[in-house]
Amino acid sequence: MVGLNGSGKTTLFKLILGLLEPEAGEIYVFDRARTRKNLWQVRQEIGFLFQNLDDQLFALTVWEDVAFGPRNQGLSEDEVEERIRTELGIVQMSDFRDRPVNQMSHGQAKRVALAGVVAMRPRILFLDEPFTGIDFPMVRRLVKIIEDPRNEDMSVLYTTHNRFFLENWADSVLVLRNGSVLYDGSVNEALAREDVLNQIGNWEHLKQDMIESRNRVRNIGYPT
């Protein structure tokens, strides 16, 4: 899912998860209307990585935070432990298991948050800007922990402002503009459309701007 700042991406996630209620219309999840009654069920089946991690991490320690989701699903404590060990190992946060969640760097916090939602083995994973602020080797690891369940039966809906992650990782794209769907379909077709490109920007234009600007400075020289 792509769109400019404020186009409604995070709001759409929150509506589906019942963190916000629509002023009009209805929300359908797995072909059923999402009501206040079945909200709990919906949240068992959808794992959500928040854009703002302050909304996500709240337990006292890293371990407890990752345990929260699977425990809520009613799994046995052995199963919960097994999953936490696996996921924390993959995101390389095992050594932090007893540390407070508020003492981690942004990237570390995101890795813990992702371990927590993947440990729930949800049918759908919502990822709001999953790779922003993550170092490159870790992006590769995160893609791997998402890809394994995705290749079995989990669907992933993620947001990005980075065209690389759109072109190389999405099977299809939803483009939002001012709170409405501008386009819903194939990535290649989307990237051939002018109105879509206006919403996601063109890296070539930025590159040209930068090159021209730096060249101007180099030719004129800095004021002394």
Ligand SMILES: Nc1ncnc2c1ncn2[C@@H]1O[C@H](COP(=O)(O)OP(=O)(O)OP(=O)(O)O)[C@@H](O)[C@H]1O
């Ligand atoms: N709690 C809120 N109350 C009122 N308006 C809000 C609230 N949260 C967001 N908005 C507004 O709703 C619109 C959509 O915001 P949203 O957070 O969904 O955008 P977004 O597409 O996720 O943007 P970004 O790329 O910056 O994350 C924006 O105009 C925003 O200012």
Ligand SMILES: [Mg+2]
């Ligand atoms: Mg957002």
